[in-house]
Amino acid sequence: MISLTVGIQAGRPADAGAAPGESALTQPNGTPWPVDATRLQVGDLLVDLRYRRINGPEQEVELPQRVFDLLLAFLAEPGVLHTRASLFGRVWPGVVVEDSNLSQSIWMLRKALGPERRDWIRTVPGSGYVFEPPGPVAEAAAPALDPDDHARPGGDAPSVPRVPDGAPLESDAGPPAGNGPTRALTSPGGEVPAVGARVPPPPTTRRWTRARVAVAGAVGILVVLVAVVLLTPWRHGPAGRAPVGIALVEVGDTHDRDTRWPGALLHAWLEFKLESTPEVTLLDESHLAADAGALTPIVVLLASGTAAGQPDQHFVRARIDGPDGPRQLERRGAAAEMPALVDALSAQVMAELLPSRTNEPWPTLAIDADAARAYADAYDRYARRDLAASVAGMRNVLERAPGFGLAHLQLAISLARLGQARPAITHIQSAGTLLAPLGDDARRVLDAAMLSVDPQRYMEAADAFNALARDFPERTGLRLDQAWYQFRAGQPDAALATLDAIDWQSEPASVRIRWHLTRADIAFAQGDAEGVLLHAGRTEALARAGGAGWERELAGALHLLALLDVHQRGDQADRSRFDEAVRLYEGIGAELDALYIRVSADLAAAPGDESAFETLLARAHAGGYRSVEIQLLRRSAFQHYAAGNLSTYRSRLEQARAAATAAGNPVELRALDMDLLGEDLLIGAFDQARKRIRSVRHEGLGSDQSVWLDQFEAFTLAVHGDFAGALEVLEQTPRRLQQQGLPALPDASRARLACARGDYLMQQGAMDQARLELDLCSRSADRVVQLRAHWLGAAIDQLSGDRPAAARRLDRLATEVEALPPSPDRWGNTIELGYLLDRNGLHEQANALYREAALALEGTGYRWLQGHALLGLAESRTAVGDWLSAATYLRQARPLLGTDRWMTDLRLGLVELVLSLARDERKPAIARLVALHEQAHRLGDVPAQIALHGLVAADARLGPCDGSARGEQLAATGMRGGAVDWLTAALPDGQPLALE
Structure with a gap:
């Protein structure tokens, strides 16, 4: 089977x-x-x-x-x-x-x-x-x-006032290459896509995978992975462009709304220009704290106010503390003149900081004083990553100054982080037109940012950052941007290759924190628990050592570790990491993020009080956090699936798909298509499943997601008896990775594939190879993969004729299946266990399991599973000679299982054959036997051939197989337990059929 x-x-x-x-x-x-x-x-x-x-x-x-x-x-x-x-x-x-x-x-x-x-x-x-x-x-x-023991700030290290950092529920703070809370050209994003496909077909135990698939995106929601630039050791770039580290710091009374707006405008405008310059790395307090002993940045202090006794006379000032000593630049004028004066002062500062780029063009600061006041407030929210407030504020600014390109850019980034791709694309296109002229390098940076807000162009964004990283290797964050968007595009294997291309351990702590956290996110999405433990654990250690400014990274690592522990140990998990992550977010004023962690902890347990979930879902929708909304709905759907609440499960999946369609997010839609593909198989809609597989195949898939799709496709082939085709499909992803020189599959993925390959090899009679795959499958410590290893081992033991060994495995299987929650996973595994018990002669135990599954599946819509439960009942009743009940169950099973599916046609045919013999109808029984053998021989189903051979006399010829050929086949495969005597034991005449 x-x-x-x-x-x-x-x-x-x-x-x-x-x-x-x-x-x-x-x-x-x-x-x-x-x-x-x-x-x-x-x-x-x-x-x-x-x-x-x-x-x-x-x-x-x-x-x-x-x-x-x-x-x-x-x-x-x-x-x-x-x-x-x-x-x-x-x-x-x-x-x-x-x-x-x-x-x-x-x-x-x-x-x-x-x-x-x-x-x-x-x-x-x-x-x-x-x-x-x-x-x-x-x-x-x-x-x-x-390398990780960096000195804390002290001595002459610059003291940089910390900018508030309380972004509520950031669906994605951009790629893991950020440098601080205020980012003008921050690469936007949404959360990490659900790279892993939903757990495969019927029936499957999917609890860990389905949960991690949904969480893989949600984990990135709460982590500070901001901005294009990162602190790096200073290396020389091409064309004589020496790398420069710069810290922009607002000083003075930053709370006076009437006087601070010119300084805020200067800060934002300089930030845009500097981030558009590839050799520049902008720094903030958390970087300086983490790497105080390794830095010699240029600190630019920004201030604005009114002249003493002259409230109508405004000034805006920049003091540059460089290696040659301080230099102060200042402009004064009336409020109406300030935008033009800020523009002029920004040009002076750029010339001082980057004399080699003095003649490069920059756009005009197209905003008046009234709109600039409103922009200062909006920019403050943008800098704090208060995305919903930032969107409202930037829209208010654009009503007053529709030609202000920087507001269009920052609005686009905020919208993209919220998961609102369509309006984000509209505004980024406006920004691309209005933020002109730009020098060639600045235009390339802006073009990369423009690509990054469109989920359908993530790979193009990755390629753009790759090109920039080649030309400006000193700006290490560009490589992180490239890896981030490869991951976002569903290419985690390519992202890992990018991350591993550079010796990250030689980088400062600020780079390594984000490098490890990105690796942890990818590992979580791929189900690589060892990788999550390693990289999230390292992130935790580095973030704790870094102190203030790294609360989001620390909370993100703790969230990953908490979720992993829940999936590893269930009710015995240490949930204190959830609580600490909540405290960290509350400590920086990120109340909505704290609520998300609470809900995340709830979703990692059995369904209960959903008031917090409903509150968060409503607030996410009202705030425009589309990606968060989608991920919440998917995680809730999987939670209810695991609990057997299938109506709620399907309802939440439908809501998630509607939200993804409205948001225009193809990554989320692809993940949901994988969910629906699993549903196709659970109900037995194989034609629809094949169409969906072809559709998803056209999308860019990463290695782990390809493995899931390969397993789906292989199953659809094996159902129809194409075992060679199924094995070929399972080799697609590893072969592609090897050909492209990409990282190998995680151990967990390799173990899953080994389990599936062992099953199909067994059907071809390759028992020695199947045992090798069983060995690889058994090495995984994952409890669900171990469940599959026990199933495969029991099937191999039974076919080999070692029923005592099979019985020992079945005892272990029964214990583990009984511990599963009442979900389709439990019912599917119950049906499989029943089949193995039947083959081992434990018919009443098998019958009880089949009854349990059949009753639970009534009204669920999972026709394929329900049909298998009824077929199992027909087999167990046949085995004990209850011919009437067997015939009844057989009639009920057939319409649910469909036709032209060798997996079930063989078992249905064997039951019908035995029932014909019980009625002494030998002629139709022989005709059915010959037809089944012909099909088994054509498909190369060796266990089926051996089972059918056992029904005929030793000297009889069955198709091309005579007694000698049958003996050779048995000796070659060792399938001495392949007979169906367990099914025919109750026949009154146990003699083999004599074929004419």
Whole structure:
């Protein structure tokens, strides 16, 4: 039988992170090295005891706590046999964990050591492990300064007043390359697209994958991933353009609305010009704090006010504190003259800062004093990332000054972050026309920003940032922009290749924080739990060390880790990270973001009180946060799906699709199409499913999303008996990645594919290859992939004739299936378990499971699943000789399962054949047997052929197969348990059919 569960949720490494107790090795007291040691040397590796890192010639790896504790046990006692029991006692003291946790941790540790050192850990079968490094373990000298131990600000470091940073529910603060709260050419965005497809077809256990798919976008909602430029070590760019680091700081009374507006206007206008200049990196307080010892920026202090005793006389001032000392520039005049004076002063400042670009053209500041006052307020909201207020304010400004291109640009960015693509595109086009003339390089930066607000042009935006990054390698943030939009376009594999192209560990903390957080987002979207733990954990550590200014990054990392822990440990998860993220947002005044985290925590549990969800959904809609609205609806839909509330599930999916259509967001629509594709298969609409697959294939898909689609397509082929075609489809994504030189699939994706390949190889009689795939499938610590591994292993054991081994696996399967919530996932796995129990002779247990599923599926609309439950009942009743009930269930199942689907045609035909024999109708039984064998032979379904061979006499010829050929086939495959005696045992005449 082909597994109905063709999609496996992506990865949960067992207990790879925080656990319910302190490990005995968390503090290495009593070890051979000094208690205050910070680093150990073993062979060619350095082990950093402070940061749980292994540094080797090929890589630097940060280990999860449990894996690091395992390493400490080995380092403390090399050459000693560590039994599995002793390791459980030392690494998981007082915690009940599965045996596979240790195996998974050993695998992760070997991977961290590197391919040349995997044999340092020797497995002693049946006993445990011995750590055998090539040399002694010794204390290593501490480095003068660890790359992540940056000094805090002090001494002569400039003191920069912090700009308020309380953006409510930012659907995406742009690519992970930001530099501060005030961004004029910030690359806009929406949240991270749901890159992973919804868990596949009928029936499938999708809880972790469906949740992470929806959350993958929502996680980026709350994280400060702002702006195009980033702090970088200063390197020389092309054409003599030396990189420049600049900090713009407003000083004076910034709360006086009547006097501060010229200074705010100057700040915004200079920011636009500087961000349009590719060799410039703008800095803010959080960057200076994180990298105080590495910076020598030019600080520009901006101020405005009125002359003493002359309230009608305004001034605007810029003081430049550069390497040659301070220089002050100032303009004075009446209020009506201030916009022109600000424009002129900005030109002077640009000439001082960038003398090589003095003659480059810039647009005129097209705004009057009245509109400029309103703009100062709107810009303040934009700088705080208060997107809904920013949109309202910028629209007010444009009513007064429709030709002000900068307001069009910032309105477009705010709208894009809210997920309102269509109006964003309109305003960005106006900005592109009005913000002219521009020099060639500034035009390229603006063109990239224009591409980035259109979800249908994310890959073009990525290409534009790639071109800029090639020409201006000193502006590291451009590479982050490129990776961000590759990810947004559904190309996480390409994004990873971009991120890994540069030695990010040599960059300042501000770059590494956003680099790690982007990697964590991608890992979460791909179901790579190990990657989430590594990169979100590193983000957390760096953000905590950075202090003030990194609250959003810290909250984002905590949110990811909290969600992962929920999916790993369910009700036993530590939900305190949700609470800390809430406190962080509340601390910076981001109340709506705090509400989002609360709702996110609710959506990661069983459905309950939805008042907070409804409040947030209403506020998101009213504020125009379309991407947030879509993600909330999708996550709620998956939550209700897992709980079996299918009417609510479908209603919320329909609402999400309507919102995505209204927003004109093709990325969200593609994700929802994947949801609908799963629904097609659950109800058995295979023709519609094939059409949808062809449609989605035309879109740009990333590796993990392609894996899901491949599994969908392979299943539709296998249903009709095309096992070779199904296997070919499953090879598409890995082959494409290899051909393009892109990163390999995450381990979780590879394990899912192995499970599916093993199933289809088994149908072709390739049992040895199927066992190899089972081995790869079994290595995953994800509980759902493990469920599939147990199913595949039991099927292989049964076909091989080892029913006791199959029975042991079935006991484990029954326990795990019973723990699933009452959802289609539970019912599908219940049906599959029933089939395996039937084959093992446990007919009454199988019958009870089939009844449970059939009753639960009534009225759900999942015809395909319901038909399988009824078919199972027909088989279990046939097996015990209840011919009348079997015939009744068979009649009910047939219209639900459809025709011309080999997966079910074979099983229906076998039941009908046995029922014919029970009525002593041997002629129609023989005719059906011959027809089924002919089809099985044509399709290459080896288990079906062997099952049908068992119904005829040893010397009879069945099609091209005589007794000798049948014996050779049995010997070649080892399928000694492939007979259908479990189905025919109740026949009064157990003799094989004599064929004429």
